[in-house]
Amino acid sequence: xxxxxxxxLAASAAAAIFLAAAAAPTEPTPAAPPSxxxxxxxxxxxxxxxxxxxxxxxxxxxxxxxxxxxxPATPPPADGYPVVxxxxxxxxxxxxxxxxxxxxxxPAIVVGIxxxxxxxxxxxxxxxxxxxxxxxxxxxxFERAVSLEREYDMSLPGDADTxxxxxxxxxTMTAADFGGLDNYLxxxxxxIKPRIYALAPVDKDxxxxxxxxxxxxxxxxxxxxxxxxxxxxxxxxPSIWWSxxxxxxxxxxxxxxxxxxxxxxxxLITVGGEEETMPKLPPEMAKMIPQVKIELAQARMVGNACxxxxxxxxxxxxxxxxxxxxxxxxxxxxxxSPWPAIARTFAFTDSE
Amino acid sequence: xxxxxxxxLVASAAAALCLAAAxxxPAAAPAPPAPSxxxxxxxxxxxxxxxxxxxxxxxxxxxxxxxxxxxxPPVPxxxxxxxxxxxxxxxxxxxxxxxxxRLNGxxxQAVVVGIxxxxxxxxxQSVLSKHQPLxxxxxxxxxxxxxxxxxxxxxxxxPADAEVLKANGGGGVFGPQDVxxxxxxxxxxxxxVKPRVYALAPVNKDxxxxxxxxxxxxxxxxxxxxxxxxxxxxxxxxPSIWWSxxxxxxxxxxxxAMIxxxxxxxxxLITVAPRKKPxxxxxxxxxxxxxxxxxx
Numbered sequence: 001x002x003x004x005x006x007x008x009l010a011a012s013a014a015a016a017i018f019l020a021a022a023a024a025p026t027e028p029t030p031a032a033p034p035s036x037x038x039x040x041x042x043x044x045x046x047x048x049x050x051x052x053x054x055x056x057x058x059x060x061x062x063x064x065x066x067x068x069x070x071x072p073a074t075p076p077p078a079d080g081y082p083v084v085x086x087x088x089x090x091x092x093x094x095x096x097x098x099x100x101x102x103x104x105x106x107p108a109i110v111v112g113i114x115x116x117x118x119x120x121x122x123x124x125x126x127x128x129x130x131x132x133x134x135x136x137x138x139x140x141x142f143e144r145a146v147s148l149e150r151e152y153d154m155s156l157p158g159d160a161d162t163x164x165x166x167x168x169x170x171x172t173m174t175a176a177d178f179g180g181l182d183n184y185l186x187x188x189x190x191x192i193k194p195r196i197y198a199l200a201p202v203d204k205d206x207x208x209x210x211x212x213x214x215x216x217x218x219x220x221x222x223x224x225x226x227x228x229x230x231x232x233x234x235x236x237x238p239s240i241w242w243s244x245x246x247x248x249x250x251x252x253x254x255x256x257x258x259x260x261x262x263x264x265x266x267x268l269i270t271v272g273g274e275e276e277t278m279p280k281l282p283p284e285m286a287k288m289i290p291q292v293k294i295e296l297a298q299a300r301m302v303g304n305a306c307x308x309x310x311x312x313x314x315x316x317x318x319x320x321x322x323x324x325x326x327x328x329x330x331x332x333x334x335x336x337s338p339w340p341a342i343a344r345t346f347a348f349t350d351s352e
Numbered sequence: 353x354x355x356x357x358x359x360x361l362v363a364s365a366a367a368a369l370c371l372a373a374a375x376x377x378p379a380a381a382p383a384p385p386a387p388s389x390x391x392x393x394x395x396x397x398x399x400x401x402x403x404x405x406x407x408x409x410x411x412x413x414x415x416x417x418x419x420x421x422x423x424x425p426p427v428p429x430x431x432x433x434x435x436x437x438x439x440x441x442x443x444x445x446x447x448x449x450x451x452x453x454r455l456n457g458x459x460x461q462a463v464v465v466g467i468x469x470x471x472x473x474x475x476x477q478s479v480l481s482k483h484q485p486l487x488x489x490x491x492x493x494x495x496x497x498x499x500x501x502x503x504x505x506x507x508x509x510x511p512a513d514a515e516v517l518k519a520n521g522g523g524g525v526f527g528p529q530d531v532x533x534x535x536x537x538x539x540x541x542x543x544x545v546k547p548r549v550y551a552l553a554p555v556n557k558d559x560x561x562x563x564x565x566x567x568x569x570x571x572x573x574x575x576x577x578x579x580x581x582x583x584x585x586x587x588x589x590x591p592s593i594w595w596s597x598x599x600x601x602x603x604x605x606x607x608x609a610m611i612x613x614x615x616x617x618x619x620x621l622i623t624v625a626p627r628k629k630p631x632x633x634x635x636x637x638x639x640x641x642x643x644x645x646x647x648x
Contacts, residue, residue, distance in 0.1 A: 034428065036552065040553075046446070046447070049395065052399075072390060075385035093399065095447065
């Protein structure tokens, strides 16, 4: 059982150590007082200026998605706006927009890639994961659907150990719940990019892909398999451990693309300095400590991230190929490391 | 662009950096620029933040208008109530802080309060009328942008005299009457903001945090030195300690005495980016936007 690998369930304190996903509900105990949000009637008074939300069904895999798009209020540069695409948009879009707005150097379009806030979507998505029960069954349908769909979309096929470790108490996960990543990257190319190009003049040579955790794994896979699809790749706390580091099987062909000069991407890899450290768990979770320790050691978040950065830095690529030093953010956990990574993304794109 | 960066109107590049806001208008626009992507799309605001309230009010302390954004946790309160994080320059940093708190599954969920200015068409004129005649760069600016920068500069600063302001406080753009409102602003937080938050949710009054960046960081240092028991935790990010010849440090001795005598035991975090590039790092850029009440 690996509660800690399920982001959607961040309710349980240890949850989301590796997968930090979109907003995570808790399981209210029967006697719990109502939450402040519930008491207030779940208002959404605060909206983000100059944003569009576009739901669609993908031609690639038939799945439903929704993108949030921030449109700069300054005139486009001569070559068009740069674009930053953000995995787990349901979690990070507002923050990336805030940093983009604070960055006076180069106003960028921000695209958060997420899922439709539509009960019909959640119902349909849950039908594609029929075996999932256990702890996950207690979460509201939208959060449950996001948790399952993001794990499908951003993962390579899972080996037996990985699938087993992703199972939640009382739940059965199968190979069909994982391994959608290659299609997901195609969704970005064929369904998402054209929708952005239709909204505003875009500099297609200055596009950035950002992802954290499983999203970081997806960025590494995109880098290795389609290194010319984006100009800049930012893998924040990438889940390289997935399926015995299956993503690294594509590294050799990437190396060849770089050393032959066929690809000259810019790469930034970041990680929180505490991502291999045992988190504080509430007393009721004390019995999980041994399991968490094993998973922390297997995930090797800092080591895997920075080893990859070093290997990529050692490649002799053509002019334009840049790999930043591995950015380790002191005293930050997996859940908090995305925020400085977002700021570093803009510092990196501005430094060109 | 958030109002923070629409803040904009400061004459010198140094001031631009230090006020974390600023960008003067271009000297001469060569040709009419292409419409922005936001303008072409008709300034939609389709993305909203879940479980957020926005509350506008006029402060009884100084008569100025404010608006707070409040993020309400979707989980039941801890037995002692929710912790609270107050964010200065809320128009720039509220959304990020609210998201970071929400996703930090290993901590008790906190109420996040962004402190900003009213999103109301009548508000800018009420500010501008108090600053007549307007300093030249402000007269040419869109009213919301001018009002925002003037309000923020007043609320987050200690007093400074004309000579000092000319030397290091915005190149003479601001006069002594345009700055120095921080004490009243901190009182506004105590008497106008906190009670409104307490009315919304059960709050742990012993676990409240004040966060501010740049001039907001200066305001945090001032709050720490003058009211060290008003918050449990003080976070000063890139504080503008330089303001008015480091005037804020004159209050440090009194704070030291409160600490050493045991009268106050705050938790303090001060952050800044390493000195990598010589400053200023802000490229001047005047970013025009429609005021928020037109962005529907």
